[in-house]
Amino acid sequence: MTTDNNLLLDYTLSLADNALIIGHRLSEWCGHGPILEQDIALTNTSLDHLGQARSLYQYAAEQVNALGADAEQKLFSSESLQANIASGNVIDEDDLAYLRDAWDFKNLLLAEQPNKDWAYTVARSMYFDIFQYFLFKNLVNSKDVTIAAIAEKSLKEVEYHKRWSSEWVIRLGDGTEESRHRMQTAINDLWPYTGEMFKMNRTDVAMLAAGIGADLESIKTLWLEEIVAVLEQATLEMPAQGWMHEGGKEGRHSEHLGYVLAELQFMQRAYPNHEW
Amino acid sequence: MATLYGVAFCYFLNLPNYMSELSSKEKAEWPLWEVFIRSKAGLDHKHVGSLHAADADMAIENARDVYTRRMEGISIWVVESKYVRASNPDDAASLYDPANDKIYRHPTFYNLPDEVKYM
Numbered sequence: 001m002t003t004d005n006n007l008l009l010d011y012t013l014s015l016a017d018n019a020l021i022i023g024h025r026l027s028e029w030c031g032h033g034p035i036l037e038q039d040i041a042l043t044n045t046s047l048d049h050l051g052q053a054r055s056l057y058q059y060a061a062e063q064v065n066a067l068g069a070d071a072e073q074k075l076f077s078s079e080s081l082q083a084n085i086a087s088g089n090v091i092d093e094d095d096l097a098y099l100r101d102a103w104d105f106k107n108l109l110l111a112e113q114p115n116k117d118w119a120y121t122v123a124r125s126m127y128f129d130i131f132q133y134f135l136f137k138n139l140v141n142s143k144d145v146t147i148a149a150i151a152e153k154s155l156k157e158v159e160y161h162k163r164w165s166s167e168w169v170i171r172l173g174d175g176t177e178e179s180r181h182r183m184q185t186a187i188n189d190l191w192p193y194t195g196e197m198f199k200m201n202r203t204d205v206a207m208l209a210a211g212i213g214a215d216l217e218s219i220k221t222l223w224l225e226e227i228v229a230v231l232e233q234a235t236l237e238m239p240a241q242g243w244m245h246e247g248g249k250e251g252r253h254s255e256h257l258g259y260v261l262a263e264l265q266f267m268q269r270a271y272p273n274h275e276w
Numbered sequence: 277m278a279t280l281y282g283v284a285f286c287y288f289l290n291l292p293n294y295m296s297e298l299s300s301k302e303k304a305e306w307p308l309w310e311v312f313i314r315s316k317a318g319l320d321h322k323h324v325g326s327l328h329a330a331d332a333d334m335a336i337e338n339a340r341d342v343y344t345r346r347m348e349g350i351s352i353w354v355v356e357s358k359y360v361r362a363s364n365p366d367d368a369a370s371l372y373d374p375a376n377d378k379i380y381r382h383p384t385f386y387n388l389p390d391e392v393k394y395m
Contacts, residue, residue: 035306037327037338044341164337171330 006075008144009063010203011213013096014106014249015147016056020097021257022111022128023049024264026121034118041164045125048157055150057093065090076104098268102257109248110193112257119172119179119186125165126230127190131197133158134222138214147212166230173234180235187231188239195244197223203249308357309335311342313349321353329354 026046033039067073068085076082081099085091110128115121136158139151172183198220200208207213231238247253267274306328312321324343329335335354343349363371375381 035328037329037342040345041338041341044345167333167337171334 003073005073006063006067007203007206008212009060009067009075010106011207012056012060012063012147014203015150016053016060016096017105017107018111018128018132019049019053019056020264021105021107021260022125023047023053024260025111025113025115026125028115029121042121045157045161045164048154048161052150052154052157053097054093055153057096059146059150060096061092064096076100078104094268098265102253102261103251105253105257105261106249106251107253107257108193108196109245109254110190110197112248112254112260113190113193114256116186117182118168119182120190122165122168122172123183123186123190125161126169127194127197127227129158129162129165130223130226130230131194131219133162134219135214138219142213143211166226169230169236170234173231173236183234184236187236191239192243192245196246196248199244199246199249201249306330309339309354310357310360311335311339312353312355313339313343314351314353315349317350321351324348326357332356 023046026042026049029039029042030046031039033042064075064085067075068088068091074082075085078099078101081091081095084095108128110124113120113124115124133155136151136155139147140155142148142151169183169187172179173187174180175183198216200216204213204216208215228238245254307330308326309329309332310326311324313324314321327335327338327342329338332354335356336352339352339354344352
């Protein structure tokens, strides 16, 4: 539960959850890529996201451990995780990734959308990568030194992700009749999940005021400019403005996240503290 | 375990079929590219392998992902494999053997002055 005490934790977790969930989605392509070289490209990208998630969860775990002594504070709905924290045990990155329930995850709905096909995968990545690029570019100047350092380290990776996904959108959009049609469908279908990226919630507003978080309004302008440019080069049409899904940042997810977590968390849930 | 084994077994039984499907599809595959990587400044680009890509730009990116993930390089060249002309192995005897007894082609008959240190 987000209170004034743990806004930074909420912010850190939302960054971490985005990286973990989109990283997991991309990892689902491992061994299923359309061609060996792209299979490796996606796995590399997936591991980049996982690396970002690890750094962010480590930082979040530090914050939880600092807050932990205060047993009054219920941070997560998972009873066992909460009990662990309340009894003063030190938690780590794995606890946050594997033992939280879906409604404790703060990732964007976009990140959890299924891979479906190559067009959906690259469309989702393009929307997300361009957003993450401008977000991290902004967070490099965060007053929180850990977040600034993680943003700086990740920025080079994200710059490549964005180039990779944009080029695929252009290649398929400006390709055959079928590839163009499928690319346009994916771009249109995922569009309603992009609005949430720029919606400032209570945490975003507070973090911006504290000089820690980014101004999502200004990022929206930059993001939109680049999306327009990519779609134009891809000879694709901009999706029509309309109603936008939201809720992921508040822990209200689509049904897809449950399935993602079931696969992601199964081992640690069934065999607690199992290592390999 | 039994199911897993069964799946694996079926997979191997189907392999010849799978292979023939693959070769009939080959025509639609992306062209092959040879990849050359410069490992650090001042060194030559060295051939490291090959990969498939739809065009030169994608070949560079694929090479980045396939051949430089462990810090192997700082520069990449790609060339489409069909442009590489190779010598015929059957001609090896006439091409290379004659050099065998031409020891005078090696600069080994000169006495190097002591002043020349790095030869």
